[in-house]
Amino acid sequence: MNKGLSADHLLGIKHISKEDIEVIFQTADSFKGVINRPIKKVPALRDVTIANLFFENSTRTKLSFELAEKRLSADIINFSASASSVSKGETLVDTVNNILSMKVDMVVMRHPTPGAAMFLANNVDAKIINAGDGTHEHPTQALLDTYSIRERLGEVAGKKVVIVGDIKHSRVALSNIFALQKLGAEVMVCGPTTLIPKHIAQLGVRVEHNLKKALAWCDVANMLRIQFERQEINYFPSIREYTMQYGLTKHILDDLNKEIVIMHPGPVNRGVEITSEIADSDQAIILDQVENGVAIRMAVIYLLAAKIDRV
Amino acid sequence: MANEIILNSKQFELTINRLCYQLIENHSDFSKSAIIGLQPRGIYLANRLQTVIKARTGIIVQTGGLDITFFRDDFRRTDRPLIPSATNMDFTVEGKKVVLVDDVLYTGRTVRAGLDATMTFGRPSGIELMALIDRRFSRNLPIEPNYVGKSVDTIEAERVTVSWNEIDGKDEVILHTTNE
Numbered sequence: 001m002n003k004g005l006s007a008d009h010l011l012g013i014k015h016i017s018k019e020d021i022e023v024i025f026q027t028a029d030s031f032k033g034v035i036n037r038p039i040k041k042v043p044a045l046r047d048v049t050i051a052n053l054f055f056e057n058s059t060r061t062k063l064s065f066e067l068a069e070k071r072l073s074a075d076i077i078n079f080s081a082s083a084s085s086v087s088k089g090e091t092l093v094d095t096v097n098n099i100l101s102m103k104v105d106m107v108v109m110r111h112p113t114p115g116a117a118m119f120l121a122n123n124v125d126a127k128i129i130n131a132g133d134g135t136h137e138h139p140t141q142a143l144l145d146t147y148s149i150r151e152r153l154g155e156v157a158g159k160k161v162v163i164v165g166d167i168k169h170s171r172v173a174l175s176n177i178f179a180l181q182k183l184g185a186e187v188m189v190c191g192p193t194t195l196i197p198k199h200i201a202q203l204g205v206r207v208e209h210n211l212k213k214a215l216a217w218c219d220v221a222n223m224l225r226i227q228f229e230r231q232e233i234n235y236f237p238s239i240r241e242y243t244m245q246y247g248l249t250k251h252i253l254d255d256l257n258k259e260i261v262i263m264h265p266g267p268v269n270r271g272v273e274i275t276s277e278i279a280d281s282d283q284a285i286i287l288d289q290v291e292n293g294v295a296i297r298m299a300v301i302y303l304l305a306a307k308i309d310r311v
Numbered sequence: 312m313a314n315e316i317i318l319n320s321k322q323f324e325l326t327i328n329r330l331c332y333q334l335i336e337n338h339s340d341f342s343k344s345a346i347i348g349l350q351p352r353g354i355y356l357a358n359r360l361q362t363v364i365k366a367r368t369g370i371i372v373q374t375g376g377l378d379i380t381f382f383r384d385d386f387r388r389t390d391r392p393l394i395p396s397a398t399n400m401d402f403t404v405e406g407k408k409v410v411l412v413d414d415v416l417y418t419g420r421t422v423r424a425g426l427d428a429t430m431t432f433g434r435p436s437g438i439e440l441m442a443l444i445d446r447r448f449s450r451n452l453p454i455e456p457n458y459v460g461k462s463v464d465t466i467e468a469e470r471v472t473v474s475w476n477e478i479d480g481k482d483e484v485i486l487h488t489t490n491e
Contacts, residue, residue: 004393023394030395034381038403039431042381306386306393 005303009121009128012137013178021182025147027299028292035071035294045074048305051099053109054131055081055116060266060290061131061141065108068297074305077104092116093123100126105308106301109133127304135169135230141265142175144296146183148289149220152261157184162214164190164246165224165273168197169231172224172265177203190214191246194235211246215256222263223248223273239272248274253283261285317444317463317471318484326460327356330441331363333458334410341372343436344408349425350378350396353413355475356443360412373407375400382424405433410458414473416442419454444471444484 005023007016034042050069054062062078069076079099090098096107106127109117114136121128132138150156161180167173167189180187181204188206189196201207208214215221226242236242248262262274262284270276278284318326338344341364348357354376361374380395411425422440429438441458446465463471463486470487474480 003390026394030378030381030398033398034431037400037431038405038433041431043427044381044383044386047387302381303393308387310387 004306008304008307009117009130010139010300010304011117011121011128011130013139013142013175013182014137016139018182021143021146021179024143024296024299024303025150027303028147028295031071031298031302032292032295034298035291041071041073043073044302045069045072045305048072048106048308049075049077049102049104050106050108050301051077051079051096051104052131053079053096053099053107053111055109055111056132058110058131060293061110061138064290064293065129065131065140065297065301068294068301069108071294072298072302072305074106074301077102092120096120096124096126100124106304108301127308129300129304132171134171135174136171137175137178138171139175139179140293140297140300141172142179143300144289144293145172145176145222145263145265146179146185147296148263148285148292149185149261150183151288151292152285153219156180159185159220160188160218161185161220161222162188162190162208162218163222163224164211164214164248166195166226166231166235167191167200167224168195168235169227170224172222176222177205188214188217192236192242211248212252212255215252215260218260220261220263221248222265224265225267225269225273243272247272248278250275250277250281253278259283263289265289313488315486315488316483317486318461318482320482323482323484326443327359327363330443330458330460331360331367334360334441335364335368337439338372338408338410341370343406344410345373345375345402345404346410346412347375347377347400347404347425347429349411349413349421350376350398352415352473352475353411354399355477356412356414356441358477359475373402375402377425377428379421379424379428382428384420384424400432403433404429404435407433407435409435409438410441411438412441412443414442415444415446415471416440416454416456416459417446417449417471419450419452422454423452443473446471 005020108129108131110131112134114134116133117130146156163173190208264286346357348354357374376399378395378398439457442456443460445459445462447462468489472485474483476482
């Protein structure tokens with residue numbers, strides 16, 4: 001019988017095993033049932049306190065984590081960089097240790113610096129969940145994406161998934177690549193040369209610059225948002241030109257002689273990477289991804305909470 | 312280790328039949344009733360009750376399986392499995408007379424969790440409890456069954472196992488006693 005996770009923290013998909021991912025999925029199946037009941041709450045974590053530390057803007061990830069924690073009956077405290085003493089010069093470890101001395105068991109952290117979650121896990125005494133560290137990893141997003149593929153297509157193994165768009169600045173892309181590969185899917189990245197990291201093929205992914213060819217190859221297309229906030233220079237001449245080459249339209253999908261699954265991690269720039277018509281179609285599982293996000297985060301938090309020192 | 316058969320397959324059948332007649336007596340047409348089996352092993356009793364009641368009366372009683380893992384009171388205290396079995400509840404319990412059923416009633420802690428879990432599916436008009444085997448005098452909580460297949464007096468070192476034809480190949484209840 002199952003004893004839970006082997007990992008002590010969720011820092012990135014790179015650091016967790018395929019077995020751990022499957023345990024998370026199995027647990028998320030149960031939580032998906034829970035969040036569709038008349039009363040969507042279980043008492044499992046009523047003696048656990050979680051701090052949500054967001055050193056970077058987030059709307060949906062923060063809401064999703066908060067909801068997951070509340071559905072598990074955990075006590076939560078929220079902290080965002082704009083309202084904190086970070087601007088007063090306090091170090092990350094000091095900030096977090098101050099919070100932990102209020103008897104916090106688990107930290108969910110988003111931080112603009114790659115590796116921040118790992119650094120924290122090595123330096124403070126709490127379970128750490130990485131809710132995005134710069135351009136590095138966003139493990140819960142990759143888990144909910146692969147979970148959504150499994151839900152729609154039955155399994156992830158053997159499926160062909162293309163990730164389209166700003167691969168260079170995307171933690172979603174990197175975590176997705178690791179998760180998809182661990183679960184046995186084939187991965188392709190597609191986008192303008194300037195937005196594809198130079199050595200990404202070394203991760204064992206295919207690289208394609210032509211959207212139509214990529215779509216003809218795949219079963220699932222994960223359309224990423226262009227991260228203007230991370231782009232210090234212009235990587236392509238104009239948004240209009242990007243949309244012409246990499247925007248997903250009904251016209252392009254109609255030319256394929258198969259139905260592919262369309263995903264998007266949000267927030268959607270309608271009319272840029274994907275048209276409204278596609279975003280609202282049955283092929284798109286964007287809102288399923290959001291619902292599954294709560295179930296996946298409940299599973300991760302619950303399984304890590306089980307590893308907090310015994311009462 | 313001594314094993315004593317406390318219900319053989321004939322007695323097992325008679326017991327289930329009697330429990331069904333008791334339910335029929337109290338629930339008449341079952342129109343506002345539901346039977347909920349507690350995972351993992353209470354579901355076999357729930358399904359058996361449904362089958363026998365249908366054979367006797369022609370009525371198909373709404374029956375579900377409920378997992379109580381997330382409602383337990385020993386999270387982070389024991390090595391119990393963390394991953395739940397399936398919950399199969401395709402109905403709400405709002406306004407219904409619910410019969411919670413389990414194979415063995417021991418400390419009462421599973422039933423306590425089961426009561427909480429049941430109420431996440433609505434507010435029932437009432438909940439009754441049925442146990443195929445009631446290990447008397449072992450309760451940690453003030454919980455008593457309304458319907459009992461057989462009561463046994465056991466000490467902590469003893470164990471009761473219920474075998475079901477569906478999964479174990481025969482209907483039988485055995486009391487295991489460790490000689491120490």
